[in-house]
Amino acid sequence: MLVWGPRPAPAQPMPAPARPIAAPSPRAAACHNGLSFDRFLGELKQQAAAAGVSQRTLAEASPYLVYDQGIVNRDRGQRVFGQVFTEFAGRMAATYRMQQGQAKIKAYAAAFARAEKEYGVPPAVIAAFWGLESDFGANMGNLPTLRSLVSLAYDCRRSERFAGETIAALKIIDRGDLTPDEMVGSWAGELGQTQFLPTHYFTYAVDYDGDGRRDLLRSPADVIGSTANYIATGLKWRRGEPWLQEVRVPNAPSFPWDQADLTIQLPRSKWAQLGVTFADGKALPNDELPASLLLPMGRMGPAFLAYANFAAYTEWNNSLIYSTTAGYLATRIAGAAPMHRPAAPVAQLPFNELRELQQLLVRAGFNVGKVDGVMGQQSRSAVKAMQIKYGLPADSWPTAELLARMRGLRAPVPVAAGAAAVR
Structure with missing residues (x-):
């Protein structure tokens, strides 16, 4: 989950190019002892074979393993988004997406129920990621995955990481889940309706529809089960525990604002003693469940209690605004009221x-x-x-x-x- 936000609609599988899309820049080989791309690719194929990838798969994938300088330029030129939390959440966790999530839970009730029973992940949590990552499969990206991965592997910025992702993609092909021409996704090499990196796809994808393949591009059941498996197993979700709840914080000079930090956890009983209530004014439970006070826009903006399960969101995407939005959207799909907007615009530095x-x-x-x-x-x-x-x-x-x-x-x-x- 390297990138997020709206993506272009997926294209139909396309023929593999016969040669590199664009020549590598001179600095691309700097971390490979000056190896040309062809020699680098030869060594990468040897590593894949040593990792168990068959020669048949390597031969099928070879036409797609070409360098594209445009992908590297895009990776190096990622733009910073200029939205604060309330703006981003207002757009990405809009009412229509909440309603779509609720509709998907009804449409695929059996798969969601099975996933919750087996992995302990609530349907709303799965549906929120599904909606944010691809609008429930409508926007998965339109670029050849193997081309993106091998280009980023040859580039020196994150070479080792993407070499591993390339080998994982080849393992997915070798296992029979996808063919090379079916591997179409985001420019950063993510695949499927919840945008798994190939290492996550290979490790956590499950065959939930029983057709013998783990197809995260076309099978909603596989998407639901695999996403639940990744959240539960990879991100250590705690069954039966909350993840995020909106609260009201007293705007008093004596309030210990320095305690509002994801690295600090206090029992809910302690937050209640400090005057924190649920957003509707009801008292917090007088229990020992640990929670952090999350203020994504400071003391004048929305406030949330973030529980241990919120770590799954920050692990999924370390952007605080994305992770808070994903957690908030899940609460909305689960039936929570819309968050309270600040009474006045929150002062924001340019x-x-x-x-x-x-x-x-x-x-x-x-x-x-x-x-x-x-x-x-x-x-x-x-x-x-x-x-x-x-x-x-x-x-x-x-x-x-x-x-x-x-x-x-x-x-x-x-x-x-x-x-x-x-x-």
Whole structure:
């Protein structure tokens, strides 16, 4: 699950090209001791054979194992999305998608019931990923998978990872699940209606319709069972436990905002003592079930209790906005009310000032990962630490006041309207 968002409709299987789509750039071979693509491919085929891939499969797949510089350019040029959580969730977890999810659960009730019994994953959780990843199979991508995988394997950015994904794709073919020309998906090599990487496809796909193949492109039953298997086995889902619930947090100066962090878990009884309630004002259960307070837009935005099962969402896609949206959509499909919108627009730093803030955090000694204007977990943790230092509400949300303090100014500077990068 490397990429997400709307994808173009899948194309019909296409003839394999006879030669590379575009010549590799000079830097592509830098991590392969200068090997040409053809020699690199020869070694990769040897590794696949050593991993058990048959010569018959290698011969069938060979016409599709060609280099495409356009795929590599696309990987290196991924754009940052400019939406905050409420905007992204409003679009991706819209009412129509909730209704489609509920309809799919009714249409394939037997498969969903079987999956919940065998794996403990609720139907709404499976349906939410199904809807977000491909609109229930309508948008799976239209690019030849083997071409994408081998191109990214030859490129040096994530070579080892995609070499493994290429071999896994060949194993899928060897097992008889898909043919090379059927392998059509996203530009990053993901396959099927819930966009599995080939390693996940090979490991977790199950034959739920009993036809002898694990077909995640065309069989809804296989999609449902395989997705449940991956969530339960690969992502360690806890049977019978919640994943995300919207809550109401008292906006009081005494509230310990520094406790709002996915790395911090408190019993629900403790959150109740601090004044946290369900979104409708009802009291939280007075129990010891651990939960984290998640504020995707700081203390002025929506608030959620995230439980141990929420880790499955952040493992599926480490974008906080995507994972929170997926968890929220699942609650909606399961019958939860729409989340409460902020009473007023949440102040949001523009992209260039988020990058500046990250640069200042790096100068202050923090590791924020890549300085790219994307507020990931490392950046949010650094923001919280500086908020604590300056005596500001430590909700991990980057503000104009924090940026002004870190610039050495006494008062916040005016901030132009803008949107933060999504992660």
